[in-house]
Amino acid sequence: MRILSGIQPSGILHLGNYFGMMKPSIALQEKGEAFYFIADLHAMTTVRDGDKLRGFVRELALDFLACGLDPSRTAFFRQSDVPAVNQLSWVLSTVAPMGLLERCHSYKDKIAKGVAPSHGLFSYPVLMAADILVYDSDLVPVGKDQKQHLEVTRDLAIKFNEIYGEVLKVPEPQISETTATVPGLDGAKMSKSYNNTIELFPEEKALRKKIMGIKTDSTPVEEPKIVEGSTLLTLYRLVAGAEEVVAMEDSFRAGGTGYGEYKKRLFEAVMDYFAPMRERRAALQADTGAVDEILVAGAKKANAVAEEVMGRVRKAVGL
Numbered sequence: 078m079r080i081l082s083g084i085q086p087s088g089i090l091h092l093g094n095y096f097g098m099m100k101p102s103i104a105l106q107e108k109g110e111a112f113y114f115i116a117d118l119h120a121m122t123t124v125r126d127g128d129k130l131r132g133f134v135r136e137l138a139l140d141f142l143a144c145g146l147d148p149s150r151t152a153f154f155r156q157s158d159v160p161a162v163n164q165l166s167w168v169l170s171t172v173a174p175m176g177l178l179e180r181c182h183s184y185k186d187k188i189a190k191g192v193a194p195s196h197g198l199f200s201y202p203v204l205m206a207a208d209i210l211v212y213d214s215d216l217v218p219v220g221k222d223q224k225q226h227l228e229v230t231r232d233l234a235i236k237f238n239e240i241y242g243e244v245l246k247v248p249e250p251q252i253s254e255t256t257a258t259v260p261g262l263d264g265a266k267m268s269k270s271y272n273n274t275i276e277l278f279p280e281e282k283a284l285r286k287k288i289m290g291i292k293t294d295s296t297p298v299e300e301p302k303i304v305e306g307s308t309l310l311t312l313y314r315l316v317a318g319a320e321e322v323v324a325m326e327d328s329f330r331a332g333g334t335g336y337g338e339y340k341k342r343l344f345e346a347v348m349d350y351f352a353p354m355r356e357r358r359a360a361l362q363a364d365t366g367a368v369d370e371i372l373v374a375g376a377k378k379a380n381a382v383a384e385e386v387m388g389r390v391r392k393a394v395g396l
Contacts, residue, residue: 093267154375
């Protein structure tokens with residue numbers, strides 16, 4: 078079974094990225110043949126600075142490897158290092174119905190948030206389909222927010238096959254309906270767009286400042302605190318042990334402790350949780366050539382599969 082996933086290098090990664098995509102993807106390494114890519118072509122719809130994009134790619138690679146991605150089990154590579162992705166994207170665009178793309182909510186949502194409209198942004202689902210189909214992917218784990226794009230991928234593969242024969246493998250989705258939304262500093266979904274993130278590997282002082290700045294209500298110290306929907310508790314559950322979580326929940330209900338103390342506990346738990354990953358990241362950063370070698374090796378493996386798929390596609394369409 079070949080598992081395919083990707084993540085955009087559009088900024089510094091945060092806890093929402095880790096618990097929403099990275100941690101589940103790392104766990105899947107043992108379930109099959111994993112192909113994980115850094116989606117630098119997709120990032121060009123929002124990142125318009127070459128040096129900045131290259132920096133984001135390298136930081137993302139360091140973060141993913143530090144968090145447990147194993148290059149001996151996984152093909153880890155830059156999207157742009159596989160030319161067949163762009164070739165298949167064009168081929169798919171020739172059979173993609175306009176109505177199908179016009180119904181995609183992601184484009185409308187991004188425009189509403191102030192992202193400049195472009196053909197790249199509009200055709201994002203076609204490039205995503207090429208990302209998936211060019212590797213004969215069997216399983217594609219995505220969150221609920223990407224569910225529609227995966228449905229577009231399946232629709233395009235089926236339509237292509239109806240026209241040209243059984244050329245493309247139609248992937249199976251693995252939609253994560255249970256993954257909890259990671260709240261940001263203001264209680265809304267953690268997102269760079271909302272400027273409410275807690276980064277994965279900030280300096281200790283910066284991390285403490287972020288966590289101490291989490292928005293809470295005005296409940297007095299001596300009064301019980303609301304457990305349901307608490308941003309502090311939601312984040313604490315992600316990084317603390319079961320006993321520590323129960324203790325904090327009981328303390329919330331009992332009253333007598335202020336939010337400042339709970340924020341200190343959360344800070345310490347985040348530091349402890351990511352301590353081993355911080356050490357691995359520092360080691361990788363010190364070995365300047367290691368990351369490049371891993372990405373080159375991953376791209377070599379990805380290209381071998383992609384060229385095989387594109388050979389079938391070219392033959393079918395007459396190229």
